[in-house]
Amino acid sequence: MVDWRLFEPLFNYARKKSMWIVAFCTGCGGIEMPPLMTSRYDLERFGMMPNPAPRMADLFLITGYVTPKTLKRIIITYEMQPDPKYVMAHGSCPLNGGPYWDSYNAIKHLDKYIPVDVVIAGCMPRPEAVMDGINKMMEMIENGTADGWKRYKENYEWYKKNQDELFGEGWREREARRWLPWLMDKKKE
């Protein structure tokens, strides 16, 4: 077998230069995404591409506050991505709750539920700030410190404990079966 570790610098360069974003626009940060992609601040220069499918994505941008309802989808989307995957939290809401610090329905620390590699503060951050965060992310990928996906595997018990504390045990099953009674009622009518 070929020892693929020899080629790791090459693959790291490719990973750094072609981060595909999963288009998951949570909260108001979704408004800051289109200016990044369009002609003024062109993210495609760095080889980044918004992509609607989580299976192809590498970079997961959390753009704004996260409610428990969204967090379930975020976790499922995060787990669907194949392995070298990076999370960038964007704005102060995923960092520490931001203006929603006393809300009963916003997640205060996203870092407790999925591993975050780079955080950009600001409400909202300018596109230049986001590009600075992307630059930081590229550096971290280059020297191998962007290892959120590794941490998620190693500390899965801790993340799962936090998730279960928030949503209650067996939340995936419950979420999947949630609309079944409603559909059954519809059938009867």
Next chain:
Amino acid sequence: MIETALKALFILLYATFVGFMFMGIIRIVTARVHRRVGPPIYQPILDTLKLLGKKENITHGLIYDFGVIYALGATILALMFIPLGGVGILRAYGDLILITFLLEIPMLGIMFAAMSSGNPWAGLGAQRALLTLLAIQVPLGFAIVALAEFYGTFSTYQIVAAQQAMGWSITHLPLLLAAIAYDLVLQAMFGKEPFDIMIAPGEISLGPMVEFGGKHMGILQIQHAIALFAETLFFANIFLGGAVVTVFASPILNTIASLAILLVKQIAVLLIATLMATIFPRFTIDQAAKFYWKWPTILAALGAVLASL
């Protein structure tokens, strides 16, 4: 024997490299139309490297793996039949029907894989792709019939040779009509904008591609590069005169010159498709089927009738 294998390897490597450059050109041209800078031209190679370098891979069973390989293999086989200047290895057998058939097989392979993944979006995309495939058959068939009627042969190599004697196909009126119809069909074969209903990013979340990640998507990128090369090459061969250069004394110089001429013609075909893709929005699937069964079919049928007179 060895020589043939080396030739096949050369064609494969050349097609893959140039195909990746074509993908880069498409992205840069699209970006320039939007007044953006756009990625570097070698960006698709980096994308493919990254996708092949994923540390985790998903699979949904045997057909899911097989369909992707099947698509790649069919594209490579189609490539081998198309005369590439003087280099083609199977060009004596490459008739029009076989090549057009082989160029559509990859879509079927992707459909196999997409359908077996069990994702509803992939199933939806597969249905749309099969309907597009069905719709493009009619103008495509008429265009092929027009060519065969005009030249009296199905062999691509003989058509290229005939064009050296009597001028490019598009200078004759019946074949010009067939070429316009074929160019509209190419738009759907590339999966470009007015007819990219089967991929439809944003509308049905990438359609059949939605479940491919990691190495499967990397292989599909290579397949897409080779398919771009093969389709533009086929168009350049049958309508734009191909290239048979015999002015130089050395055969290597002749080969390089014919490859360069072909490259210019292929890029012309590619640019028409890209510019059309950047300015037109997407059709819905029923509009696309109606469109293909109306205007391109009328044009191509008219061409076929005129060619047989």
